[in-house]
Amino acid sequence: MLLTSIKTKLKLTSEQKILMSKHAGISRFTYNWGLATWEALYKEGLKPNHLVLKKFFNNNVKPVLSWIKEKGICQKVTEFAFDNLGKAFKNFFAKRGDYPRFKKKSFNDSFSINAGSKPIPIGGTRIKLPTIGWVSIHEALPHTTTKKITISRKAGEWYISCSYEIEAQPTDKKHPYVGVDLGINVLATLSYGIVFLNPKALKKAKKKLSKLQRQLTLKVKGSNGYKKQKLRISKLHRRVTNIRLDATHKATTFICKNHAVVALEDLNISGMLKNHKLAGAISDANFYEFKRQIEYKTLRYGGTVVLVDRFYPSTKKCSNCGEIKEISLSERLYVCEKCHHTQDRDINAAKNLENYARLAEPCLDVEG
Numbered sequence: 001m002l003l004t005s006i007k008t009k010l011k012l013t014s015e016q017k018i019l020m021s022k023h024a025g026i027s028r029f030t031y032n033w034g035l036a037t038w039e040a041l042y043k044e045g046l047k048p049n050h051l052v053l054k055k056f057f058n059n060n061v062k063p064v065l066s067w068i069k070e071k072g073i074c075q076k077v078t079e080f081a082f083d084n085l086g087k088a089f090k091n092f093f094a095k096r097g098d099y100p101r102f103k104k105k106s107f108n109d110s111f112s113i114n115a116g117s118k119p120i121p122i123g124g125t126r127i128k129l130p131t132i133g134w135v136s137i138h139e140a141l142p143h144t145t146t147k148k149i150t151i152s153r154k155a156g157e158w159y160i161s162c163s164y165e166i167e168a169q170p171t172d173k174k175h176p177y178v179g180v181d182l183g184i185n186v187l188a189t190l191s192y193g194i195v196f197l198n199p200k201a202l203k204k205a206k207k208k209l210s211k212l213q214r215q216l217t218l219k220v221k222g223s224n225g226y227k228k229q230k231l232r233i234s235k236l237h238r239r240v241t242n243i244r245l246d247a248t249h250k251a252t253t254f255i256c257k258n259h260a261v262v263a264l265e266d267l268n269i270s271g272m273l274k275n276h277k278l279a280g281a282i283s284d285a286n287f288y289e290f291k292r293q294i295e296y297k298t299l300r301y302g303g304t305v306v307l308v309d310r311f312y313p314s315t316k317k318c319s320n321c322g323e324i325k326e327i328s329l330s331e332r333l334y335v336c337e338k339c340h341h342t343q344d345r346d347i348n349a350a351k352n353l354e355n356y357a358r359l360a361e362p363c364l365d366v367e368g
């Protein structure tokens, strides 16, 4: 069994939308209370943790806050707020994340619930949430159970996400090996020449987005016009994310269904995001999400991923003879000075990744 996750849009009545906002508000309040108390205790020279804070909150704070105990409010919301705070600090201490920040009321809110020790049944286009009751969703879910449900709002729309176990669905692979070069101008290039382009709609939406952002700077902060513009930007952001995600899913499904061994460069994303000049383009090209999808889809369809060391010179190397040379970003063709091999630079890089995988996972070579 494999674990997979889904995020899909909720279809809510206006009463349900208010109820979801209340949950998000309680979650945010609890998280911020926890963070403020954590900081106060730390200043006193104490070593706080989320479990102690949770206990204190449940025994001493929650009983006097009647609005948290209102009818229809799932009481598990505060539990998860503390768990999330604990996780945020854990990541910070392990140097995997920034110092936890106070949550602000915004268009993007979220909260998590579970049914305690019992898993929540899901399936079809309706889910019965603990305390909240039945909600309709956009996309049918498989009939199974989940342990945790997260509900989030993005630009006024509500989404539900949860993870559940699935059975592997191995496919017959057309090719034993493939190298995948991830790009900024194109989404991905495969080692035998297939190219996944970035959708045209993405470029269009992004152009519009920067226009809206420029217009925002002319509005008075806090005014109605400013708020409306913010919502417009938030909606367009969602559209950009959806277009990009859709294209990424199409590419990764194709790659994982048709290739037994997928070689991918193990990019040091956090290091690259610190380089601000590259940051826009890189985060844009969605490398992290691409890698994440390849990893779980190879598992699902019965393949293997080979992550190629980020110091491996896939761009500089001749995929034919192994000669190394410098190649500038503007050069679209790789021309080898030694063996005169000439190839599109992305295909050459992808081919090098494929060659690396053939050495790393040689047992499959007999198939071709």
Ligand SMILES: [Zn+2]
Pocket: 318, 319, 320, 321, 322, 323, 336, 337, 338, 339, 340, 341
């Ligand atoms: Zn060469």
